[in-house]
Amino acid sequence: MKQKTVLLIVLGLVLSLSIQPNHPWDVQMLAAPPPDSEPWGDGKGLTQEQSVAIQKLAFPQRYRSIIERFGYPDARKEQVDYYKLVDGRWVGLAYSKDNVAVRLIYAN
Numbered sequence: 001m002k003q004k005t006v007l008l009i010v011l012g013l014v015l016s017l018s019i020q021p022n023h024p025w026d027v028q029m030l031a032a033p034p035p036d037s038e039p040w041g042d043g044k045g046l047t048q049e050q051s052v053a054i055q056k057l058a059f060p061q062r063y064r065s066i067i068e069r070f071g072y073p074d075a076r077k078e079q080v081d082y083y084k085l086v087d088g089r090w091v092g093l094a095y096s097k098d099n100v101a102v103r104l105i106y107a108n
Helices: 002-018 048-054 063-070
Strands: 075-077 080-084 090-095 100-106
Touching: 048 063, 063 100
Parallel strands: none
Antiparallel strands: 075 080, 080 090, 090 100
16 A cells, blocks of 8 residues: 555656646647748658657657657757658657757647
């Protein structure tokens, strides 16, 4: 019983920390890259394999690792790189100020 209680407390803290506002990596969810985002990369989007892999990333990730695995993003703005999935949806990778990917943002 003690282990379950400790686990629930730890999970509660993790969930609480993950939804706190005003973290440097908090980014508003957008339907697509913002209109004023900068086109980048080759504009071809991700392959099927890459589209699956990007959604299974564990964070944090180094910028260089992301570029080596997925190539340059299709668009970028400030601290978010946007990739177009094979099904036409977009995902964004939010970066901290020290160029570490900290979370994936799903666009509708």
